Amino acid sequence: MKALHQAQIKAKALRVIELIGSIDAFIQKNTSVVCPSCTSVCCKNRHGRHDEEDLAFFDAAEITPPFFDSNMTDDAPCQFISEHGCTLKRSARPFRCNWYFCTTLLVHMQSGPAKPYRNFIDALNEIVRLRKEILEAMRPESAA
Template structure:
């Protein structure tokens, strides 16, 4: 997500409206949305299965990186992220992802710290989990080929579930 992308729901008012909308649809169609909740829980279980291993890869690669993704990339929560977090985690992010100024005058993700991301992997936008930089891919190919296959499979399954959760939420909320 390069360049100067327009981040959706970046104002506090817009963010509140998205939360109110999802919550209202949940209240109105609760029983019909059980399938959405079930998929969200499956996504969470898949994240939990791979999170520790991804964190291990990051601990081996990101600490030496000269082009840290969290500094360079512009990311945000999309609707799929919000549906997953709301229905699986029973919470909602406090705000949309934004950029903050670092001490070195560079902007970074607002959740980036000297020790990495301060958000639990379960609460991050999906892009923060599925994106593997070239250094990480090389590391996995060299030292953990089987783990790379596990990641690829889990991430493919998560992508399918994310698409389905969004489709079903929209379909059920307008029916």
């Protein structure tokens, strides 16, 4: 990455983190109702592993990713889960965790007031758009 590009990419990455923070309360409000009675909790250890795109994103934001212990089995409960939910800040979670909403959760979100749900969808779309731009710019061929 050229120096100027690096600053622009970092600014976009920080905006993504801000947007993820902005949807935290809405998601939390819904998961706190739906998830405690779930009999098939989705937080498995294999989902807690950050993939290459997650790591590239952390690199863009100049953030150190959380340590992931590879000695734990994939099907065990995620190493980041606690009795109060995920222990990672939402912006530090693998992107798949911030993008996945089971049907029960989604239906619950959609059954509430329309405006918060619309704001949530708008923020999600903006997160996806900016993250795509960042990852494209982080590709080695983009650095030339």
